[in-house]
Amino acid sequence: MGDVFKALADPTRRHILDELAERDDQTLFEICARLAAKHQFTSSRQAVSQHLDLLEAAGLVRTRREGRYKFHTLDTRPLAQIAQRWLRDKPQENP
Amino acid sequence: MGDVFKALADPTRRHILDELAERDDQTLFEICARLAAKHQFTSSRQAVSQHLDLLEAAGLVRTRREGRYKFHTLDTRPLAQIAQRWLRDKPQENP
DNA sequence: TTGATAGGCAAGTGATTACTTGCCTATAGT
DNA sequence: ACTATAGGCAAGTAATCACTTGCCTATCAA
Numbered sequence: 703m704g705d706v707f708k709a710l711a712d713p714t715r716r717h718i719l720d721e722l723a724e725r726d727d728q729t730l731f732e733i734c735a736r737l738a739a740k741h742q743f744t745s746s747r748q749a750v751s752q753h754l755d756l757l758e759a760a761g762l763v764r765t766r767r768e769g770r771y772k773f774h775t776l777d778t779r780p781l782a783q784i785a786q787r788w789l790r791d792k793p794q795e796n797p
Numbered sequence: 798m799g800d801v802f803k804a805l806a807d808p809t810r811r812h813i814l815d816e817l818a819e820r821d822d823q824t825l826f827e828i829c830a831r832l833a834a835k836h837q838f839t840s841s842r843q844a845v846s847q848h849l850d851l852l853e854a855a856g857l858v859r860t861r862r863e864g865r866y867k868f869h870t871l872d873t874r875p876l877a878q879i880a881q882r883w884l885r886d887k888p889q890e891n892p
Numbered sequence: 893t894t895g896a897t898a899g900g901c902a903a904g905t906g907a908t909t910a911c912t913t914g915c916c917t918a919t920a921g922t
Numbered sequence: 923a924c925t926a927t928a929g930g931c932a933a934g935t936a937a938t939c940a941c942t943t944g945c946c947t948a949t950c951a952a
Contacts, residue, residue, distance in 0.1 A: 704808055704811070707802075707805045707806050707811070708806050710802045710805070710806070710879075711802050711803050711805070711806035713799055716799070716802065716882075719882075719883050720882075720883070723882075723883045723885055776883065778883055778884050778885070781880045781883055781884060782880065782884070784805075784879075784880055785876045785877065785879055785880040787811075787814075787815075787818075788814050788815070788818045788871065788873055788876055789873050789876060789877070790818055790873070
């Protein structure tokens, strides 16, 4: 469960989640290409692959094999609870 | 802004936030004592102090000086948005 | 003023982490 | 069969991070 927090700690992984939030079922190479295009992030294939493994271990990404393609999909369920943990009934004043 | 995610990545810091969510305006020593009591966490004073600095830099903790005491208070405002980032309109099916 | 309490600063250490490098497997097109 | 494409595995490197260690300042009580 703490894996979700660790997974979100890295900016590259957050960009990957952004990418998957925009479009589901992307392959590793698609994600790499889009990361390089949108951000100036020149992350290598292996780096992104390891990030995806970590995101999958945290339950934030689900994968599906199809031939030589592996599609990655965002799973937002683990995100729902994490912020609620410290949000108390006591409302906070606005800035 | 990414500091919030990094701040939440460490389990000790999450325990500190738990502690401050239960009771506001705690000093460094109070937090240390409560961490040691509730969890088996034997974190040193300096370790907790550095965690509090990091939490304050992330905007999750606000401090107030009073004589030789420094009181720490939880600020939940940065937490409100972080999970929303990837929560799309597209609803996800239940497990 | 002396001693105790609350906290701060900064260099150093050990572990974790992000990323690279090199090579290997499998599927698909020709 | 041959080649290109999509991806995997594992060891090594460099940077980050959590924590320690040692000493210092400030406030308060006696």
